[in-house]
Each structure stands twice: as structure tokens, then as C-alpha cells.
Amino acid sequence: MGTPDPKEGLQRWLYEALRLAIVSGRLPGDSVLPGTRTLAQQYNLARGTVAAAYEQLLSEGYLVTRTGSGTRVSAVLPDQRHPAKPIPASSTAANAGFARESHAPWIKRLKENDPPFPLSGANALPQPFFPHRGDIRLFPIDLWRQLHVRQLRPSRLLTLNDTSPAGLPALRAAIADHLAIARGVRVPLEQIVVIGSVQHALDLCMRLLTGPGDTVWMEDPGYVGARQIMHASGAHVVDVPVDQDGLRVHDGIRDAPSAALVYVTPTRHAPLGVPLSNERRAALLRWAAANGTIIFEDDYDSEYCFRSHPLPALRSLPGADQHVVLAGTFSKLMFPSLRLAYAVLPPRLVEPFVRAASLTVRSASGLTQAVLADFLGEGHFDRHVRRTRKIYARRAHVFERAAQKHWQDLIEVQPAIAGLDVVGRLLSVDEHTAVQKLKAAGIDAAPLGRYTQRHRHQPGLVMGFAPFNEEEIDRAAQQVAAVLREAA
Structure with missing residues (x-):
């Protein structure tokens, strides 16, 4: 069948190659095709790509399936049943679909930038000096396994059921206790929602709080994943500069005084490492309260301060509870594949946020949440x-x-x-x-x-x-x- 043409999709290439072989007689009627796994290995393709090409040929009548005898070439081809003039490739349904996809907002915006996270090879250990990672070799894996096994006792099998989209109450209570001690944030567990990542929390906030063309602030320089979520949502992103005192709040107010949302890493800026000064914290909160703006506080690397105590969270300051979403992750502190994080929400955002979380991902793993609740509650995390x-x-x-x-x-x-x-x-x-x-x-x-x-x-x-x-x-x-x- 030759080699794939890089200018066309692999599924389309395979479909056309097989159809041409059938129509030309190189694959005669009633001949057996190799299984999807075999053909995928032979041409170094994904099995799903081969299966999709087979499905299209089956639906068009070029192939037939028989129980016990696999997939075969049809004895009577559709071209022989219904001769017709060739259809230009540009007008086929598949190409029409591609044309529609090229104008889809998310696809178009995601193609404009390289993704901030690896799409392959993510299980490899990082090479020096790869940033934003801890050392997974330090994690107490034997202890984690014991806690996991304990949750799988017959008396605890309810942890295998669905859990609330807001998160397991025991974990939310443990997070509330941790935040009160470590971050100076006192909040009832009802205002804490467990999600998969800080990225997911920001995505939901953008969906709930902004519409196409609404203005949002982004730190510049700043976290790449946050900026791409904002652009993908269709918002107008205003890049606010950062200096030795953190986000230049007055520049943001001058350039976008009616912004709907602000993304900020106030404890330790990503990636410059500077904290947001007390004066700018106060100015940001005053403006947000007067403007009705939500501040999305990414509690980036707050646990690791080596020469002083970490600054309290912006969310801990007086009056911040109505205007600040505090988001933090356990995945960086423990191990990346844990994929558990939390969002502390203003009271008015709790119900819509939980509904949105339920609609998009339903809930994070209840079993993993139960293990993490024990890990936190028994002091292992600290x-x-x-x-x-x-x-x-x-x-x-x-x-x-x-x-x-x-x-x-x-x-x-x-x-x-x-x-x-x-x-x-x-x-x-x-x-x-x-x-x-x-x-x-x-x-x-x-x-x-x-x-x-x-x-x-x-x-x-x-x-x-x-x-x-x-x-x-x-x-x-x-x-x-x-x-x-x-x-x-």
C-alpha cells in the first residue's frame, strides 16, 4: 500500500489505499483482510485508525463481515452496483468535516500554540534541569499502598461507588484543616471542591465567569497553561507585566479596568519566583471588590519556602472570601499522576461550579480521594x-x-x-x-x-x-x- 502521505490524515490514507486495492482487483472479492491489530503493527498505526478505516469501507459496501471468518472483501462492489461520476475530493463529506473543524474555535486556538503538557513520553524521569517537578523517588509509596489496601476492605466497598462531584466530604474536611494551618485560610468544607487539577479549576471558572470577548488579566511572564486556557475560551487576554514586587496591579487597572477575572500566583510567581507585595495585594483586592471581579489565586509552590515562612494566601486576607478562588494541587507535592487538586470558592460560585464539574468530568476518583483523606488526616502529608x-x-x-x-x-x-x-x-x-x-x-x-x-x-x-x-x-x-x- 506504500507509505502514508504526510499531507493527508492516516485514516484517510489507509481508507483510500484499501479502496483502490479492492477496486483494482489487487484485493479480489471474498479475500480475507488481516485483523486490525495485525495491520496496525505492520504499518505502525494506531489500532483505532485501522478500525475506523475498516468501518468506513464496511459502511460503503466494500467489505463484509461474517461470523467466524473475519473481515472480507465484498463479492459485489458498490461501484458495480451504482456506477457514478467521480466526486471531487474537495466536496466529500470527510473534507467538509475537516473544513468545519478548521473553523471550530477550540481546535483553531489550540493549534496556535504548542501544548504546555507532554503528549507522549510523560512517564520518563525528568532530565536535568527540567522545571516544575518534585522527586517522585522521595514519596512514601509503601505507606500509600497500605492506605490503598485498607480502603479496599470489604467493609469499605462503598468507596468504589460514585462520589459527589464536589468531592468526598472526608477529604474536603481534611483539606479545610490543612488550609487553616498551612495557608491561614479558614473555610467550611462546603466551599471546597475537589477537582483533577488547577488547570481544570481555571477552565471551569473561565466557562462560568466569562464570555467571548470578555477581558481577563494574565501575568506576563506567566504560567503557559493558564494563558492557553484563557485564549481557548475566547476571552480577550490582557498581559499585565510582572516586576520584583509581582503583578503590576495599577498597570492592569489602567489597561483593563473592567476585567471579569484575574489570574495571579501571589505567593511565588510562576516562573520568576517573586511574591506579590502586600501593597499590591491590598490594591488588587480593593479593585476586585469595587469592580465585581473574581481573582483566581493559583497557590503555586507555596509549601516550599526554604529561608522564611511562606506568605499567607491572598484568600486569607479580610474581605477576600467573596472575590478570590484559591486553587492548589496535591499532584506536585506528592506525585504527578495523583491528579487531585482543590478549589476554595466564594459562596455564590459553589453551586454553579459543582454543577459544571458534574457536567464535564462528574467527579475525581472516589477511591483515591479516600486514600488521600487518610494520608492528610493521619499527618502523613505534613x-x-x-x-x-x-x-x-x-x-x-x-x-x-x-x-x-x-x-x-x-x-x-x-x-x-x-x-x-x-x-x-x-x-x-x-x-x-x-x-x-x-x-x-x-x-x-x-x-x-x-x-x-x-x-x-x-x-x-x-x-x-x-x-x-x-x-x-x-x-x-x-x-x-x-x-x-x-x-x-
Whole structure:
């Protein structure tokens, strides 16, 4: 059948190749076709692609199925039954579908940017210095397994049933207790909703609070996934600059005084690492209260402060309970595939948010929620965070020391006082060259330009240190130095 044409879809290519082989007689009537799995392996295709091509040929009469004898070529072809003039490819139903899809807002907007999350190879361990990740090797997996087994006792089989789209009450109560101690946020469990990710919480808020053309604020530079959700929703995104004191609130008020929603990472900015100053926190809350705006607070990396106590959440300030959605995740603190997060909502948003969550994903895994409730309630989570905080603080120090030792005149690294990553300013090589050369050498740092939209910063790299031990950090730092010196 030849090789796929990159200009057409794989399913369309396979369908056309099989139809031509049947019509030309190379696949004679009543001949047996290979199974979908066999053909998929032979041409390195997804099995679903082969099955879809077979289904189309079956529906058009080129193939028939017989119980016990597989899929065969029809003895009488549809072309022989109903001769007709060829139909131009541009007017076929499939191409009409493609034309419609090309104008679908979500498809069109998602094609404009690379996705912020990996679409393949996500199970691999990160390479130095991949950012925004903890070290899964530190997670107490044996303890987690014991808690999981306990939930599967016959006396607890109700955990296998559906749970409320708002989340398991026991987990919501445990989250409320944790937030009161760790983030200074006192809230009844009825205002907490368990979701799969902070990304999901933002998506639901955009659907509930904005319409096409409504204005929203986005930090610039800022979290790529948040910006893409905002663009995909059809909102008008106003990029508000960030400096050493965090989001420049007065710039946002000047440029978009009637914004419906603001996305902000006030405890530790993503990716620059700076906190939002107290003065700007107060100014943002005053404006939101006067304007009726919702502030979406992404509690990014708040648990990992190495040289001081973390700032309290913006949601903990007086009057914030009516205007701030606080969202945080357990997936980064424990392990990425956990896929459990929470949103603390203003009272008026609880019912519509829960209804929207029920409609879009129904609910997160009740079994995993029950295990996490025990993990939190019995103190295991706090112990895990305290332990990893010490380890990451030591690795942050090792990273700083390695940067000072190996990267003189190459990269200027900010002090790693919090979080899982830092920004290194490039001194001698441009971002594109640095990233390409480092990638080829097995170093996976992210360009700062990926996070910026309009307000450009000095070229730099966002570099993670948390998933790597001391030996790995020093060895990779030497590799970085060798690559960049050669490039320079």
C-alpha cells in the first residue's frame, strides 16, 4: 500500500489505499483482510485508525463481515452496483468535516500554540534541569499502598461507588484543616471542591465567569497553561507585566479596568519566583471588590519556602472570601499522576461550579480521594512535605553552589529561596541556541521566553533542581558549562 502521505490524515490514507486495492482487483472479492491489530503493527498505526478505516469501507459496501471468518472483501462492489461520476475530493463529506473543524474555535486556538503538557513520553524521569517537578523517588509509596489496601476492605466497598462531584466530604474536611494551618485560610468544607487539577479549576471558572470577548488579566511572564486556557475560551487576554514586587496591579487597572477575572500566583510567581507585595495585594483586592471581579489565586509552590515562612494566601486576607478562588494541587507535592487538586470558592460560585464539574468530568476518583483523606488526616502529608522541604532546600543550596562554580560569565542564577526551580539569566548565549544545544546534550531547561508574551525580559532559562540529587546536579552543571562555552 506504500507509505502514508504526510499531507493527508492516516485514516484517510489507509481508507483510500484499501479502496483502490479492492477496486483494482489487487484485493479480489471474498479475500480475507488481516485483523486490525495485525495491520496496525505492520504499518505502525494506531489500532483505532485501522478500525475506523475498516468501518468506513464496511459502511460503503466494500467489505463484509461474517461470523467466524473475519473481515472480507465484498463479492459485489458498490461501484458495480451504482456506477457514478467521480466526486471531487474537495466536496466529500470527510473534507467538509475537516473544513468545519478548521473553523471550530477550540481546535483553531489550540493549534496556535504548542501544548504546555507532554503528549507522549510523560512517564520518563525528568532530565536535568527540567522545571516544575518534585522527586517522585522521595514519596512514601509503601505507606500509600497500605492506605490503598485498607480502603479496599470489604467493609469499605462503598468507596468504589460514585462520589459527589464536589468531592468526598472526608477529604474536603481534611483539606479545610490543612488550609487553616498551612495557608491561614479558614473555610467550611462546603466551599471546597475537589477537582483533577488547577488547570481544570481555571477552565471551569473561565466557562462560568466569562464570555467571548470578555477581558481577563494574565501575568506576563506567566504560567503557559493558564494563558492557553484563557485564549481557548475566547476571552480577550490582557498581559499585565510582572516586576520584583509581582503583578503590576495599577498597570492592569489602567489597561483593563473592567476585567471579569484575574489570574495571579501571589505567593511565588510562576516562573520568576517573586511574591506579590502586600501593597499590591491590598490594591488588587480593593479593585476586585469595587469592580465585581473574581481573582483566581493559583497557590503555586507555596509549601516550599526554604529561608522564611511562606506568605499567607491572598484568600486569607479580610474581605477576600467573596472575590478570590484559591486553587492548589496535591499532584506536585506528592506525585504527578495523583491528579487531585482543590478549589476554595466564594459562596455564590459553589453551586454553579459543582454543577459544571458534574457536567464535564462528574467527579475525581472516589477511591483515591479516600486514600488521600487518610494520608492528610493521619499527618502523613505534613511529614512528607516537611521531609521534602529539607531535601529540596539542600538541593537548592547545591544548585547555587554549582552555578557559582561552573557558570561564571555564562548564567547568573537567582537565589533559590523557595519553590522547585529558579530562573538563570543567560550572559553569553541567546535562548534559542542555549536550549537547542543543551537539549542535544541531555539537559532539559525551559526558555524564559516560553512564558512571556509582550513584556520581554533578559534571556534566561527556567531550571529545576528538586528532582535531582547532589551528584546529578553537579554533573549536569558541568555539562551545561561545557555546552554553553562551546556555543559562545
